Amino acid sequence: MSRLEAKKxxxxxxxxxxKGTVSQSLSLLSGILKSCYGPAGRLKQLHNGVGGYVCTTSxxxxxxxxxxxxxxxxxVLMASVxxxxxxxxxxxxxxxxxxxxxxxxxxxxxxxxxxxIKISKHILSLCMDYLKSEACGCRVSVDFSSLETxxxxxxxxxxxxxxCMLNKPEVDHLAVLILKAFMFTVPCHVETNAIxxxxxxxxxxxxxxxxxxxxxxxxxxxxxxxxxxxxxVKRTYSNLIKIALFCVSMSGDLFNPxxxxxxxxxGISLEMLELNQLLNVGKQLVNDEVSxxxxxxxxxxxxxxxxxxxxxxxxxxxxxxxxxxxxxxxGSKPIASIYSLSPSCYGSLKDVRMESFASxxxxxxxxxxxxxxxxxxxxxxxxxxxxxxxxxETAEHVLQLTIKEPxxxxxxxxxxxxxASYIRHKSCSLSTSSFKDMDCSRTQYQLVADGFxxxxxxxxxxxxxxxxxxxTDMVYGHCWLVPSGFPSVSNWSDLVSKCGCGINGNTENLNxxxxxxxxxxxxxxxxxxxxxxxxxxxxxxxxxxAKSSGLQVALETANLILDLSYIIEDQN
Numbered sequence: 001m002s003r004l005e006a007k008k009x010x011x012x013x014x015x016x017x018x019k020g021t022v023s024q025s026l027s028l029l030s031g032i033l034k035s036c037y038g039p040a041g042r043l044k045q046l047h048n049g050v051g052g053y054v055c056t057t058s059x060x061x062x063x064x065x066x067x068x069x070x071x072x073x074x075x076v077l078m079a080s081v082x083x084x085x086x087x088x089x090x091x092x093x094x095x096x097x098x099x100x101x102x103x104x105x106x107x108x109x110x111x112x113x114x115x116x117i118k119i120s121k122h123i124l125s126l127c128m129d130y131l132k133s134e135a136c137g138c139r140v141s142v143d144f145s146s147l148e149t150x151x152x153x154x155x156x157x158x159x160x161x162x163x164c165m166l167n168k169p170e171v172d173h174l175a176v177l178i179l180k181a182f183m184f185t186v187p188c189h190v191e192t193n194a195i196x197x198x199x200x201x202x203x204x205x206x207x208x209x210x211x212x213x214x215x216x217x218x219x220x221x222x223x224x225x226x227x228x229x230x231x232x233v234k235r236t237y238s239n240l241i242k243i244a245l246f247c248v249s250m251s252g253d254l255f256n257p258x259x260x261x262x263x264x265x266x267g268i269s270l271e272m273l274e275l276n277q278l279l280n281v282g283k284q285l286v287n288d289e290v291s292x293x294x295x296x297x298x299x300x301x302x303x304x305x306x307x308x309x310x311x312x313x314x315x316x317x318x319x320x321x322x323x324x325x326x327x328x329x330x331g332s333k334p335i336a337s338i339y340s341l342s343p344s345c346y347g348s349l350k351d352v353r354m355e356s357f358a359s360x361x362x363x364x365x366x367x368x369x370x371x372x373x374x375x376x377x378x379x380x381x382x383x384x385x386x387x388x389x390x391x392x393e394t395a396e397h398v399l400q401l402t403i404k405e406p407x408x409x410x411x412x413x414x415x416x417x418x419x420a421s422y423i424r425h426k427s428c429s430l431s432t433s434s435f436k437d438m439d440c441s442r443t444q445y446q447l448v449a450d451g452f453x454x455x456x457x458x459x460x461x462x463x464x465x466x467x468x469x470x471x472t473d474m475v476y477g478h479c480w481l482v483p484s485g486f487p488s489v490s491n492w493s494d495l496v497s498k499c500g501c502g503i504n505g506n507t508e509n510l511n512x513x514x515x516x517x518x519x520x521x522x523x524x525x526x527x528x529x530x531x532x533x534x535x536x537x538x539x540x541x542x543x544x545x546a547k548s549s550g551l552q553v554a555l556e557t558a559n560l561i562l563d564l565s566y567i568i569e570d571q572n
Contacts, residue, residue, distance in 0.1 A: 008571040016567050017107055021122040022073050029074060030100035036063065037093050038463040039159045052194060056383045057163050059083050059390055060092025072567050080557040088546035089397040090157070094459060095550035102558035105451035111444050116372070117559045118438050119448040124555050126426055127419055131409075131548055137476065138418040142406040147179065149408065150399070153541045154178050156411050157395045163387040165380065170209040177375060178392055181214045182399045184373035196403075197371030198325040200395055204358050205385045207378040211357075216370040218329060219355065219362040220294070220318055233352050234291040234311055240348040240368070244285055245326055247334035250278055250316070251298035278303045281338050286310045288343050292352060292365075294318050296328060296334075313352065315363050329372040401545040409547050411540035412478030412500025413460030417468070417515070420453035421477030452555075455508045457515045463500070473497065473510035478503075480512070502539045 016022055035042045036058040046066035047054040054064055064082050069075055075101055085092040106116050130136055143150050154175040158166060166174070185197035202219050204211070233241055254273045282303050285293060292313045293299070299307075299316040307314045318326070323334055331345025351366040357376055357484035378391060379385035402408065409415045427449040435442055459478045462469045480501035486495055496506050504510075 011569040011571050013567040013569070016073055016564055017103070017562065022071060023104075023107075025069070025071050025074055026077075026100055026103060026457050029077075030097060030104070031067075032067075033060070033063070033093055033096050033100070034462040035465070037459075038465070039096060039162060040463070040465045041160075041162060042465060056387075057387055057390075059161060059163075059387065059394075060096060061089070061390060061394075062387075064092065064096070072569065073561055073564065075556055076561060078083075080553055080560075084550060084553045086199055088401065088543070088549055090393040090543045090546035091550040094542075094547060095554045097459050097462055098455055098551070098554035101455035102452070102554060103561055105455050106448070106558065106562055109447050109451055111447055111564045115438075115440050115444055116448050117446050117563060119440055120452060120555055120559060122434075122438055123423060123427075123449055123452050124552060126423060127551060128421070128548065130422055131544075135297065137422075138410045138415040139544065140408045140410065140539075142408055143401055144403065144406065145377075149539075149541070150179055150402075151175050152539045153398065153402065153408055153543070154395050155538065156540045156542065157398060158391055161387060161391045163384065164391055165384045166209060166388075171212055174212060174388075174392070177212055177214045178395045179347060179399070181373050181375045184214070184216055186368050187371055187402070188369060194329075196400060197328060197373070200322070200325060200374045201389055201392060202357075202362075202374050202376045203385065203389070204360065204376055204378045205382050206380065207358055209379055209388075211378045212376055214373055215355075215364065216373050216376050217364060217366040218316055218322065218325060218372055219360065219364055219374040219376070220322065222315060222361055222363050231313065231352060231354055233313065234289065236348075238291060240350065241291045241352055242289055243294065243328065243330050243332055243347045243365075244290045244345065244347055245323070245332040245334050245347065246293065246295040246297075246338075247323055248295075248336050248338060249297040250281075250295050250300055250303060250338060252278055252300040252303075253553040267417050275300065275302060277338055279306060281341060282306045282310075282312075284341055285312060288346065290346060292349065294365075296320060296323055325372045326365075329367045332365050401543055407544035408541040409544050410478075410501035410503065411511070411542045413463050413481075413500065414477075414499055414501040414503075414540075415542065415547065416456040416460040417472040417479040418477040420456040421472065421474075423449055423453050423456075437478050460500070461515055470515040471512045472515055473499075473504075473512055475508070476504055479515075500540065 013019070032044070036044060041058045043056055043058050044063060045054055045056050053354075054216050055066055057063060060081070064078055064085070067078070069078060077096070081092055081096045081099070084095050102120075104111075107121070109116060131139060140149060142153070144150070155171055158164065158171045158174055166400065181199040185199055187194050187197070200218060228508055236242055243481050252271065273562065278300055279302070285307070290312060293307060293315070295314070295316040296318050297316065304314045304316075326332070327334055329346070330347030330349055333345040335341060336343050348368065349365055350368045353364040355362045355364045375392065377385070377389060410418070427446060430442075430445065435445060438445070457472070463479075464481060469482040471480040471482060471488070472478065473480065476499075478501065480496045480499050482495050493506055493509075493512075497507055
C-alpha cells in the first residue's frame with residue numbers, strides 16, 4: 001500500500017503587490033519587454049533550456065508565448081496581453097510595457113487603490129473620447145482611395161521588427177507586396193455582409209527578400225514529375241475549369257479499428273471494395289466533365305492513374321489549411337464522403353498553370369474573381385523568415401482592422417507623449433463637481449493623472465536604446481530623439497530635425513523639455529487638428545484599433561492587479 005500524504009492547506013498571500021518578489025518580477029518582465037521595443041529594439045533568443053528549437057525575436061507574440069511565469073500576478077498580466085494580441089495581432093509590447101509601468105507608478109502613490117481605480121477609469125474615458133474626436137491631434141484618417149497612408153502603416157510595422165533583417169529597399173518592396181496581397185482579398189462586388197478573402201504565405205527560405213512576389217489565386221506544392229508535359233486542361237462550354245474538392249482520404253485505407261468491428265463474409269476483399277468505389281467516383285468525375293481534383297489527404301495511385309488517363313489533373317496532400325480558401329475561391333463545397341457525390345459540390349476556376357520558384361514546384365489555381373492570393377515570401381535564413389512571416393501576418397490583420405475603422409495613430413512615441421500632454425492639460429481644467437462625483441480631492445486626481453502620464457511617457461522612452469535623450473515639445477506634445485553623445489545642456493534645436501512620427505519638423509520655437517527630468521507645463525497651444533501627411537515624409541503610423549484597445553487593456557489589467565487583496569494557491 002502506497003504511503004499517503006496529508007493534504008496541505010492552500011497558500012494564502014495577502015496584499016501581493018507589497019511583496020518584494022512581485023515587484024522584482026514585474027520589474028524584470030518590464031525590462032525584458034522594454035529592451036525589445038521599437039525599430040532599434042534588442043533581439044531575444046528563447047529556448048526551453050534542454051535543447052530544441054531556438055526562437056530569435058523581438059515580437060510580443062513570440063516572446064510571451066515562449067516565456068513561462070510562475071507568479072499569479074504575472075500570469076494575469078501575460079494572459080491579458082496575449083488575449084489582446086490574439087484579437088488585434090499588434091501593439092502587444094506597448095500594452096505590456098504600459099501595464100507594468102502603470103502598476104509601478106500607481107503602487108508608489110499614497111492613494112487608496114479604490115480611489116486610484118476610479119480616477120484612472122475617468123482618465124481612460126478622457127483619452128478614448130479624445131482619440132475618437134475630430135479634434136484629436138495624434139490621429140490620421142486613412143483614405144483607401146490613396147495608397148500613401150496605407151504604405152506608411154505597413155512600412156512602419158516592418159521597420160519595427162529588427163529580426164526580419166530588412167534594409168530600406170526590401171521594406172519598400174515588401175510593403176507594396178503586402179498591400180497588393182491585401183487588395184486582392186477585398187471583394188470586387190461589395191454585398192451586405194462582405195467577407196474578406198485570404199492571403200496564403202508560401203515559404204521560400206534561403207533566397208533574397210527581393211525575390212518575393214504575390215500572385216492571384218492559390219499555389220499548391222506538387223512533385224516535379226507532374227511537370228513532365230505542359231498542362232492540357234479540359235474546359236466547360238463557358239470556358240471554365242470544373243473542380244472537385246475532397247476533404248476525405250481517397251487512399252483506399254480500411255476502417256480504423258478504434259471505430260468498431262465489422263463482419264466480412266468469406267472471399268470478400270475490403271481493399272478491392274474500397275478501390276472499386278474510388279474508381280466509381282473517378283468515373284462519375286469523368287462523366288461530370290471535372291477537370292481538376294484536389295484532395296486534402298492522399299489519393300490512391302490507381303485512381304490517380306485513371307484520372308490522368310482521362311485528362312483530369314489530380315492534386316493530393318493539399319492540407320487542411322487550404323480547404324477554406326479553396327472553397328471560398330472556387331465556390332466548391334468540400335466533399336466529405338466517397339459514397340455520396342453531388343454535382344452541386346463542384347466549383348470552377350479561370351485557369352490552371354504550373355509554376356516554379358527556387359527548387360519548389362506548384363500548381364497555380366487562378367480564380368474567376370480574385371479573393372484569395374499567394375504571397376511567395378523569401379528571406380535569407382529560417383530565423384529571419386519566421387520573424388518576417390509573423391510580421392506579414394500582423395500587417396495583413398492590421399489592414400483588415402483599418403478597413404473597418406479607417407484611422408491610424410502617430411507612431412514613434414508621439415501618440416504617447418501627445419496624450420500625456422493632453423491629460424495634463426485636461427486635469428488642470430476639471431471642475432470641482434467632477435472630483436465630487438469621483439469622491440476624491442484635486443490633489444489625489446493630479447497624483448493619479450501624473451502617474452498615468454509618466455507611464456505613457458515611459459513607453460515613449462523605451463524606444464531609446466542607445467543612450468540618447470528623449471524630448472517632448474510644449475506646442476504639439478510630440479516625441480523627439482536626441483542622438484547619444486551630446487550634453488543635456490545643449491541647444492536642442494540644433495540636434496533634432498524631425499519628431500518620432502515624422503510629421504513635425506524643427507521649424508519653430510517648440511520649447512523642449514526632457515522626458516526623464518522634471519515635468520513642465522502642459523501643452524500651451526491647441527493640438528494639431530489636421531496634420532499634413534506626405535508620403536515622402538515616411539510618416540510612422542500605428543494601428544488605431546490595436547493601440548486604442550491596448551491602452552484600455554493595459555489600464556484595466558493594471559487596475560485588476562492593483563485591486564488584488566489575496567492570492568490563494570493550491571499546494572497539493
